[in-house]
Amino acid sequence: MQDAGNRLLLEEQHHALKSTIQEAQDLKQGLNVEQRDVYDKILDAVYHNIGQSFFVYGSGGTGKTYLWRALTSKLHSQNNIVLVVTSSGIAHFY
Structure with missing residues (x-):
């Protein structure tokens, strides 16, 4: 893939492993009960190769970004x- 010049793929493959392991442990410790439940469910789907989409909803300040940081x-x-995709929008129907 390096010859193909896929910059995003190359970035995903070059993390400082030692610091990433510590960061993952620290972030996991900071999860609240609800975040930990979602974290465990998503990792279970990943580890068991279950194709699944997850919709994490919450107003600002509820820890969605923290959860994604812990998972990634x-x-x-x-x-x-890891490819994290987010969307935002409000639909109005009259």
Whole structure:
């Protein structure tokens, strides 16, 4: 893939493993009960190769970004490639 020049893939494959492992552990420790439940369910789907989509909803300040950071750090620490996709929007129907 390096010859193909896929910059995003190359970035995903080059994490400082030692610091990523520590970051993953630290972030996991900071999860609240609800975040930990979602964290465990998502990792279970990843580890068991279950194709699944997850919708994490919450107003600002509820820890969604923290949860994604904990998940991506954990998966990066295991040399996995992670693609996080988010969307935002409000639909109005009249």
